[in-house]
Amino acid sequence: MNEPRVDLQRYFRENGELVEKRLRQLTAGDAGPFRVVKEAMEYSLFAGGKRIRPLLCLAAGEACGGDKSAALDFGCALEMIHTYTLIHDDLPAMDNDDTRRGKPANHMVYGVAQALLAGCGLLTWAYQVMAEAGLAGRDTPAIAARIIAETSRAIGWQGTMGGQSLDMLYTERGDVTLAEIELMEEAKTAKLLIAAVRAGALASGADERQLAQLTTFGEIIGLAFQVADDVLDVVGDQAKLGKPKGSDTRQGKTTYVDRLGLDGCRSLLKDLLARALAAVAEFDERADPLRALGRFIVDRTY
């Protein structure tokens, strides 16, 4: 098994700055009469997210030997999409969270109507960014169209959105099974992470074999991400987490920790990391940032 030899702090900083700069470029300009809702979108987009999805997208592209510029806009678009899901998840009709990343939730600042619109605005903007990235090159429209189609399936009713729908339905029920939680979490969280990895690979000219291996990596890391989130919800530092500790449990949601216990979750995480690294064993050292990201997703629980 290859072990990551990457200075992750530096990688995070440098690529994080790249993503930050590009997001600022993409959202630059005066919004004229639409300044309220544009400000609402930017409030959440620049609220201090870790940019995991763009980083995964860039690292997957790098693993396939691609230039960062090919994957960057798709990564930024996926961060816009991720932000849209956070804004909507916090709404009173959804999880009803007042804070996010230690700051007031979008709807606490702009009201429910503008927050709802800001979420949809970010979703729409993400597609604009992906399509325009595709139009910029001669051979890239087909790649962009494929990424757009795949991303839509990953975040639509069969994916993120469907997962959130199940989450709402399950919250009202007491007898949710582990299989149901897994299905829900896969749809709600893993599919967008897989889409991020695949988008970076596709934008960087990955072949089908590379794509398949990276997809397996994404699937395992996606599951690990959710298990780690549930562990953090119990043991995490509230300031770091930006939301009240145990908030999922208080809403009556069944988590991996409820089902497997803390030790069971940690042992599962270790196993998942090993499987994720095995999935990308054929890649050379250019996949080390991706491996390091996989490790980071697990390590943050300790």
Add this chain to the structure above:
Amino acid sequence: MNEPRVDLQRYFRENGELVEKRLRQLTAGDAGPFRVVKEAMEYSLFAGGKRIRPLLCLAAGEACGGDKSAALDFGCALEMIHTYTLIHDDLPAMDNDDTRRGKPANHMVYGVAQALLAGCGLLTWAYQVMAEAGLAGRDTPAIAARIIAETSRAIGWQGTMGGQSLDMLYTERGDVTLAEIELMEEAKTAKLLIAAVRAGALASGADERQLAQLTTFGEIIGLAFQVADDVLDVVGDQAKLGKPKGSDTRQGKTTYVDRLGLDGCRSLLKDLLARALAAVAEFDERADPLRALGRFIVDRTY
């Protein structure tokens, strides 16, 4: 000025059936665990809309000599997008309408959370349909990418979504000017209609001159559409309208009728129709369905 010689009833019926059939194909299949939210999406998508946007899309394609099959999926996608805006507009945090097209609004049947998700699900699905339509042909990915980019700008924070944002902000204010209403309505309604016309034209290989003329047609028809809506809100048959007569006025929204009076609106509509027809005067008889649609949008107010 060319006068439409089209049997509009027949055209509506035949092309409406084409759209209906394609929408059923696109949404066919069992949703498995996600059946609740998929049912919510289909509840509103098949609630008896007039399919104005797909019909405009098809008619614009026909005007450019295109085959219906080229524009059909883009038209269906725009109907999904239109349905998403209706579901969200009816939500309690927005216009708080209990009924739509004579039936209970989506959130009255499925609850606010699922209705909100169903709206976003339709928006996402629309992009999937457009991207997959692009991937189906060899030369079409670039066309699809352009339509996706344009549509995103038309429905995003600079368009439909931004218009709804202003609508919410203006509802709280008493001193809204006519210029502000025009800007808001253009964003909220006209831009999607323009996008429908342009999508049909682009999918059918329109040249830039044709595109420019059809865009002018779309801009004028978009304005006429909103003026006609305001007139219908005052004089329309409630059963036909599917919402309580005068519901806009009751919510304290300033309408064109408030500003120009009923006669002023009707005279404006006549003028707008003449200008719209003049904009497409260079097109041959294949643009007659488009001309007839323009006339229909105005005529429904009498």
